[in-house]
Amino acid sequence: MSVTSLLETRGLKKSYPQGKHSVEVLKGVDVTVDKGEFVAVVGPSGGGKSTLLHLLARFFDPQEGRITLGGVDLRDLGPDRLYDHLSFVFQDVQLFDGGVLENVRIGRPDATDAEVMAACHAARCDEFIRRLPEGYETPIGENGQRLSGGQRQRLSIARALLKDAPVLLLDEATASVDPEAQHEIQEAISRLIKGRTVIVIAHRLHTIQHADQILLLAQGRIIEHGSHDELLRAGGLYRDMWALQTVTQ
Numbered sequence: 001m002s003v004t005s006l007l008e009t010r011g012l013k014k015s016y017p018q019g020k021h022s023v024e025v026l027k028g029v030d031v032t033v034d035k036g037e038f039v040a041v042v043g044p045s046g047g048g049k050s051t052l053l054h055l056l057a058r059f060f061d062p063q064e065g066r067i068t069l070g071g072v073d074l075r076d077l078g079p080d081r082l083y084d085h086l087s088f089v090f091q092d093v094q095l096f097d098g099g100v101l102e103n104v105r106i107g108r109p110d111a112t113d114a115e116v117m118a119a120c121h122a123a124r125c126d127e128f129i130r131r132l133p134e135g136y137e138t139p140i141g142e143n144g145q146r147l148s149g150g151q152r153q154r155l156s157i158a159r160a161l162l163k164d165a166p167v168l169l170l171d172e173a174t175a176s177v178d179p180e181a182q183h184e185i186q187e188a189i190s191r192l193i194k195g196r197t198v199i200v201i202a203h204r205l206h207t208i209q210h211a212d213q214i215l216l217l218a219q220g221r222i223i224e225h226g227s228h229d230e231l232l233r234a235g236g237l238y239r240d241m242w243a244l245q246t247v248t249q
């Protein structure tokens with residue numbers, strides 16, 4: 001009996017144009033994610049991690065290969081059905097020049113004010129929102145310029161909580177946020193990932209030690225794949241990255 005996994009990529013290739021040429025940044029990536037799994041994508045900067053998640057969120061399509069969700073090619077799924085199943089929290093959070101409440105409500109347009117506020121509370125946004133001049137009605141400026149990076153990210157987490165989709169794509173912040181904000185973001189993320197299928201780009205390896213799968217993506221290829229313990233035993237790049245983070249922390 002063949003069991004279809006929830007999310008699969010096969011032979012995924014993606015190039016970006018560069019002048020008259022193009023540069024291939026994903027060179028044939030195969031990923032298989034089962035329902036309920038916590039999957040971490042790690043690797044050196046420029047390795048293609050964000051490109052992979054942007055493909056999964058269908059910001060654009062691959063030049064070659066395919067992505068299926070529940071056995072259906074994303075290109076055949078249609079945006080409405082895709083985004084019923086999938087939400088994402090990326091670093092370049094899209095905010096518009098409206099009030100805070102309306103910016104979070106995008107996660108689920110028919111949500112009541114009370115539901116939006118509950119999501120903000122769970123995402124640890126409540127306190128900073130209440131300190132804004134007009135609270136939840138405060139216009140947050142084009143692209144949220146009035147907010148810090150950590151605050152924008154927590155709003156994006158609130159949106160995803162409100163949306164409550166079963167599959168979550170998450171790009172952990174690299175931007176320097178102060179330790180207290182970092183703690184709050186981590187708490188909001190813990191709430192968000194609970195009970196979902198998660199694919200996360202992680203920079204701090206201690207947050208993914210218990211991942212079901214770790215994919216090490218470097219120069220557009222998955223060069224190591226396994227659990228934390230398996231990758232440590234393999235003694236490759238992951239082990240070196242782990243050793244480096246352990247001594248510098």
Ligand code: ADP
Nearest residue numbers: 016017025043044045046047048049050051052
């Ligand atoms: P990572 O998230 O692992 O740092 P990215 O997927 O962001 O890697 O980038 C992979 C490579 O693709 C990098 O060399 C980056 O400069 C390039 N790249 C990413 N986005 C674009 C883009 N929109 N246009 C052109 N090149 C891009």
Ligand code: MG
Nearest residue numbers: 049050051201
């Ligand atoms: Mg990235």
